[in-house]
Amino acid sequence: MNSLFLTLFSLIQAYQYYSYQEIVDTFKKLEIDHTDVFRLYYPTKDLDNLRYLDCGDEECQFFYAEFAQNPNAADLPTVLIAAGFHGDEVIGQNVVTELAKYLTSESKLEFLNNRRILLYPMVNPYGYYHKVREEMGKDANRDFNVDNPSSICFQTNAARGLAQVYNKYIIQLGITFHGGDNSISYSWGTCNHKQNGMATESPDDSAMEMIARIMKDIAAENNNLQIQQYSIGRMTDLVYEVNGGYEDWAYAAGWDRTNTCGNRNSEEYLKPSSNARALTYLIEAGFLKQPKSNTLGTIETTNQMLQNWPPLHFYDQKLLTKYQQGYGNINRNLMASLSLIDLAKPYLIAKWDGEKEMILNFGGCYSVTKLTIIRSDKKSIIQDQNTTGIWDQFNKGYVLPNITKNDLFEISYQCDVKQFKTQRNPDPKLQPQSYFVQSRINDTYEYRFDQYLVQNTNKILYRINVSELNHTKINSLFETQQVSIYVTTQSEDHQDQQISPNQNNNKKEHIWWLLAIFIVLSFVLTILLYKYCSKKQEEEVMEMYTIQNEAKL
Ligand SMILES: [Zn+2]
Known part of the structure; x- marks a missing residue:
């Protein structure tokens, strides 16, 4: 009886595949239930000469969701998670749907409130409905205006719809999910950036590689479910080079060579193309395009692991083994997506043990430099050139001793991004071009696109009032949840006003x-x-x- 109950329980908790209609219904219901933070958009709505695509009795629906606590904020870092270019590669559509459910849940992590997250579950809904690769005979991932010898690009509704997202937002980071291989790859992946059969190095290659490594680690491997660790590298080397591929378009159409698109109305694609500088990853989510249902994993495992964010345990084999039974194809890609979303903006987690120790963890960063902590009485000043962020495997948090509840702190630092600048042999020979890398390495960076804005995110100042922290006693970093996150990054002017007198x-x-x-x-x-x-x-x-x-x- 007991085991029957357990089996039933695990069935309820196990992830399942959604049908086309279930994905549509899930997103629409989430919008109704969470209108203030979760809005649907229909990107092909205003386009002319669309193909008629049937999804059963109805025309296929192209839609994506915008998740943001304050959607009108101009400078929210924006991440686009898209899936389903190829309708028969079915993990991504389900990962993005689960991500939508998680983001609108009560238990979501606090750092997500300071991001704009765009979820595009079915780039090619026709393909998903019919379980075929292409959109009625055309491959949407060969349809963009980069290195495209075809006389016409943007022929598919799928490519045209996705490009329209770039007509509205400044996308800084992105993922597209595919299937049939087991890798996380990045630019270059077009035929015109190759040398001796291998991809050349893009101007953002170092940052691309570092973040891919973080996603690979968190996606982990799971022998119980025959899931292997992702390999990472450039698309041409790991997958194969293509003409007109989306990932290189999303990264480089805003600054590298683009094609004209034959008869297609150029007004439709010129503006979005000019705005495309997103660090974009192609995740081939497993060797099988449709892995068995019993390898998808469980919701319970996701919830357990998210309680332990920052995910230090991904480097700890013992702790990882504890979760492995339920860590399946949905979990690993959900966590990889969340790690990318995490990195979009620095944030701080402060934990106080209620007695005397405070532990700081630096989110959105791999490692931290120029850390300065000033206590309000100005007698205690800590300066540390190098410490670790939450994605560093040696991260234990930064411990501040002798804390009382009357203490106030000013904490300033930068994410260490030295390695972002160190391309060996960039092709073309340029500085990093992506919004994300520029916003970290360039102190005066600012880019505007309609009402949106990207500017430097790497001058960080927080004020912490210890008495406002939750005084829950913390026994161990692994087993407790964060008690508070402070994300009041101040402008440079403000920093000057506040920090300089102290320094004087x-x-x-x-x-x-x-x-x-x-x-x-x-x-x-x-x-x-x-x-x-x-x-x-x-x-x-x-x-x-x-x-x-x-x-x-
Ligand atoms: Zn594919």
Whole structure:
């Protein structure tokens, strides 16, 4: 009886595949239930000369969701998770649907509130409905205006719909899910960026690789479900090069060569193409295009793992093994997506044990540099050149001792992005071009597109009032949830006003200390000199006395 109950329970908790109609219904219901934060858009609505695509009795529906707590905020970092270019590669559509359910749930992680997350579950709904690769005989992922020898591009409703997302938002980071291989890959993947049969290095290659590594680690492997660890690398090398592929378009159409598209109305695609500079990943989500249902994983495992964010345990085999039974094809890709979304903007997690220790964790960063912590009494100043962020496997958090509930702190730092600048041999020979990398490495970066804005995200200042933290006693970093996140990143001007006086005070304090040390040293020197002189005089007197005595002899 007990085992029957357990089997039933795990069936309820197990992820299942959704049909085309279930995905449509799920998104529409989520919009009704969460209108303030979850809105649907229909990107092909205003396009002319669309193909008629049947999904059963109805025309196929092209839609995506925007999740944002404050959708009117101009500078929310924007991440696009898209799936289903190829209708018979079916993991991604289900991952994106589960992501939509998670984002609108009560238990979602706090950092997600400071992101704009665009979820495009079925780029090619016709393909998903009919379980075929192409959109009525045309491959949507060969239909973009990069390295495209075809006389006409943007022929599919799928490519035209997805391009319209770039007509509205500034996308900084993105994923597209495919299937049939087991890899996370990035630019270049077009035929015109190749040398000796291999992909050349894009100007953002270092950042692409670093983030791919983080996603690979969190996606992990699971021998119980025959899931292997993802390989990472450039698309041409891991998958194959294509003409007119979306991922290179999303990354480079805004600055690299593009084609004209024959008879297609250029007004439709010129503006979105000019706005495409997103770091974009192609995830081939497993060797099978449709993995068995019993390898999808369980919702319970996702919930357990998310309670332990930041996900330090991905580097700890023992802890990972604990979760492995239920860590399936949906879980791993959901977590990889969340890790990319996490990296879109730096944030801080502060935990206080209620007695004296406070632990800081630096989210959205791999490692941290120029960390300065100033206590409100200005007597305690900590400066640390290098510490770790939540994605570093050695991250244990930064411990501040002797904390009382009356303490106030100013904490400033930068995510360490030195490696983002170190391309060995970029093709073409340019600085990093993506919005994401520029917003981290360029202090004065600012880009506007209609009402939206990207600017530097790497000058970070937080103010923490310890008395406002939840005083829950924390036993261990792994087993407890974060108690508070402060995301009040201030503008540079504000930082100058707030930080500079403290630094001036420090300088004044240093001068007083130096003066005091100088006075004490002078005093000691005077005494020593006096003693030395009187001893010398004494010796001279003694010498004279001896000489006189000797003369007497
Ligand atoms: Zn595919």
